[in-house]
Amino acid sequence: MRQPDAGPKPGDHPLLRKIGCFTRLSAAENEALRGALATRRSFEARRPMMSEGERPDTVFAILEGWACRYRVLADGRRQITAFLLPGDLCDSPMFVLEAMDHSVGTLSPVIAAELVQDDILALTEASPRITRALCWDVLVQAAIQREWTVNVGRRDASERMAHLFMELFLRLRAVGLVEDDGFEMPATQSDLADALGITTVHTNRMLQALRASGIVSLERKRLVVRDIGKLRHTAMFDGRYLHLDGEGAHLSANED
Amino acid sequence: MRQPDAGPKPGDHPLLRKIGCFTRLSAAENEALRGALATRRSFEARRPMMSEGERPDTVFAILEGWACRYRVLADGRRQITAFLLPGDLCDSPMFVLEAMDHSVGTLSPVIAAELVQDDILALTEASPRITRALCWDVLVQAAIQREWTVNVGRRDASERMAHLFMELFLRLRAVGLVEDDGFEMPATQSDLADALGITTVHTNRMLQALRASGIVSLERKRLVVRDIGKLRHTAMFDGRYLHLDGEGAHLSANED
C-alpha cells in the first residue's frame, strides 16, 4: 500500500511520472517534454472540455483534477466511458479522426497542459522513446477501455464498483496521488453510477455494502481503501491490463 | 442499403478496402501494403490466435472469417470485447506493451495476413499516409470499444442487440461483405450473449423479439436486415463513432 521506495518524488509532473512507469527518459527528453507541456489551461468543475462533433486541434494532458469521457443518448441516459486522471492524455482524435465521437468534461477543477499538433510532431521526431511512450499511453487507455467493457458486461454491481475503485487506486498511486491508502475522488455517486452502468440509487446501496464490509470508506470526496485484500478479492481484480510494470519499473535512467 | 456506386470492387483486399474508407493511397502505396500482407496464415474455427499473457511479435490482419477479443474471468464468465472482421488488425500490443491482456480467438475459419515488426516499420517509414491509415485503424477500434462500453452500460438487451447488428452491418458493408441486406454471421447466440453482456437464454428471446417485429432474420448463420429503419431506431444508432466517412469517401485517388 505504500509508495515503492524508488518511486517518483512528489512535485514531479504527473505525465512524466506516469511515463516513468513505462520507460526511463533521459534528462534531455524530460526537459523537452516539460517544455512542450508549459502551456497551461484551467477549467472549472463540471465544464465541457471538448464536445461531440468538434474537431479540436489540440491535445490536453491533465495535470490536476479529474475529467471524464462520456456519451449522452438521445433520451438523456449518460455513460461515462473513462475517467481522465492527472497524467492522462485526452488523445482522442489525435489529428487523424474527423470529429469527436464523444464528449470530455471536467468533474473537478482541472489544470491541463495544451499540446498543439506541432509540439507533438517535434517531440516524436526528436525522440523515438517519447514516441513509444505516447503510443504506450494510447494503448493502455485502449486496454482500460476493454476492461471497462468487461466490467460493465460481466460483473454485478458490487464487483463493478470494487473493480473501479481498485483501478482508480492503482492509477492514482502510479502518479503519486494516493496518501494513507486513500485519494480525493471528485466523482459524485451519480457520476459513479454512469461509469458503472447502474442507477444512482443502486450505487448508493452498493457503496453502503462495501462500507459495511469494512472494504472502503468514502467521506467528503475522499475514498479510503480499508482492506485492499478484500477489495481485490471482491473485484476479482487482475491489474495486468493497466500495464504499470514496464521497463520504467525496473530499469534505471538511460542517458543517451 | 446498396453498395455506394463508387464503392470498392469485389476481389479487393479487405484491409485496403477499409483503409479506402479513410484515405486514398497511391498505386505504389497499395502495392507496398499488398506485398507486406503476402504472408498468409489459416486458423480453424474456434481456435486461439493469441492468448492472454503471451508476447506476440506479429500483427494479424484478418482477410477472411471472424475472430474476437475476449476475456474470461476466474469463475468462467466470458466477455467478448470486440469482433474482428475482415480488414481488421489484431493490433493489440503493437510491440509496445509487455504482454497480451486479453485473448483473441477465431469464431469461424480465418485466413489472416501476418505482419512482423520489420514489415510495419518499413511501411510506415515509406509512407506517412500509410502510417496515418494504420493509426486511424487503431483509433477507430478504440472508438468502437468506447461505444461497446456505452452499449453494455446504458442500453437494455434489445437495444444492445439492435445496436450490435447495426454496427456489424455497416462495418461489413464497408469491406463489401453485405449482400442483399444480409451477411454471414458465424457467431452463435452464446457468442452474441457474451458480447452483449446478457445470458444465452435472454439473447434467444431478444432475437425472437427482433424477428417477430420484422426487423431482422437469422437463419443458417446468415443475418438479414429486413427493416434497417426500425433497426436503427430501436438501437438509437448514431454511426459517427465508426468514422467510415473519411477522406476516402469523397476524395479521388491521389497519385504522388
Added chain:
DNA sequence: CGCCATTTTGAGTAACTTCAAACTATGTGG
C-alpha cells in the same frame, strides 16, 4: 439561515437470470 446538490431510505416493479429440459440442426461413423 436557507438554498441547492447530493445522499439516503422505502416499497413496488420490471428486466434479466437460473435451472432444467426438450427440441433442432449438423456432422460422423457404421
Added chain:
DNA sequence: CCACATAGTTTGAAGTTACTCAAAATGGCG
C-alpha cells in the same frame, strides 16, 4: 442412408438483481 452424437437453439417457471418513483435526510456554501 440411417443411427447416433454433439453443438446449438428454444421453451417454461421460479428466483434475483437492479430499476422506478417518491420522499426524506444530509451537507456544503453564500
